[in-house]
Amino acid sequence: MINSAVFNPHTNAWGEPTLVIDRITVEKSLSRYIAKLGNPVPARAADGRLQLFFVTVSIGGWAGSSISTMSSSDEGLTWSKPQRLITSPFTNLSTLVKTPAIPFADSRLGLPAYHEWIGKFGELLRIDGDQVIDKRRMSSGRSAIQPLVLVDAPEKAQAYFRQTRGSSKPHQIPVSETQNAGQSWQAQADLPIANPNAAITGVLLSNGLRILVANDLESGRSRLVMLAKDNLDTQWQTIDVLEDDEALAPEQRREFSYPYMIADGTQVDLVYTWDRKKIRHIRFDSNWIKQAYSNAQAKTVSSEEGKQ
């Protein structure tokens, strides 16, 4: 089932989770057997409606997922019937969502999606209401899923991926770039940030600062950090260590995973799975992030000067 909870910024507290939709309702609406639901991704449509994308699995594991969507005109109190998005020619197998949608200038939504069956690659779906009207490949092969798109300019964007490479290949964050608003994507050099085949999240702040939250390890998910980089800097700076169990013995380490972050004005909200038991929410002020980034930059400069 998919639940929702509402955050009250005045009391700084979350309300009780309430049911958005369960498996039985989805299978009756879609007239087909559904075994499980997952990966809910909310988005704000241009007309103000709340749109929810999620995956359904009828048979097998998560690799057999398909995407469905539904919308709400009353901020999530009630929802329309789910509709299935058809995104793959092979019985619509294996398309998933995980990362936030991006708006297009014509009011349509760009939904970053990915396949993880025969190939493991990212795609940008162009969504009009509740149907796919176009899709473009963002990567190919079997090495990159869960594309996170950060839009730099009307025609320019970068996508960062969770790597799924073999053990002999670099475990770093793969990158693709578009110069024509997502019509075509080109692979770029990896970000020099370790990635243990774990989800990443990020936002681009209005001051041009890129923020990423990731497990910056080659393996394991016991450390979660916030990194930042501005357009002038070439180096990513770790500005906050959110969780770190690396000093503990391997069997005592907890897992901090599946981060998801959004920015709204001067607030940045991060949620992530805490040891597979809870969801943790942290709210950041963008001024704090900017200050933390300046401090990290100054520290790097002074340590480089110290080395010389």
Add this chain to the structure above:
Amino acid sequence: MKNFMQTIALLEMALTCGTLLVWLLQRNFEAQIPVAARIILALLLANLFYWPLGMFMELPLAAYIRGVTGDLSMVSLLLLWSSVLLDRIDPRNTEAHFVPMGFKVAIVIIAFSFYPFALGLGMLDPYGWGYASVGFLIAVSIFAAILAIGNWSKGTFIIALAILAWSIHWHESANLWDYLLDPFLMLWALLACISSVRRKRRERLQSGFLFRAG
């Protein structure tokens, strides 16, 4: 249309299952059932798949099958329904062809060229052409015209109906490929081609005009 989309798709799946049972009956009992009887039997059997049977099942049987197979392409549906329910060829005659071999070969070639790229090989995604590519629509229309020139007007008619279904968004998909091709159509065409090659080889063996190997 959207309100009826799920009902239509479920009905199609139920009728497809009913039709497959009729085909199996004809093959197993080596009986040629009259056309009207076949249609009535398929519709009766479709009820078995369309209505919830209760017991431990929350949904109709067709919904479980649809959960695994997704919606079949219009070409698959129309070929199956028309071949099993309407054709007057004796099902016991395995050498009779409901569908020209050229069409089956074309399906295999198209599918084997299409699926690897559509499923992630390289950056070219031919599946994307199915959303709104005029060039792709023209290519499909030319293919349909070739079928007509090849004296198989039923094929042209089926493809025309598939394009029409796509244009009115008959199924959930907005992609023309999903109305034209599916893995089951590819599998059927591939098996039919293999079976044809084997049969021809057997015929040549029986004719005695083959050198002994070695």
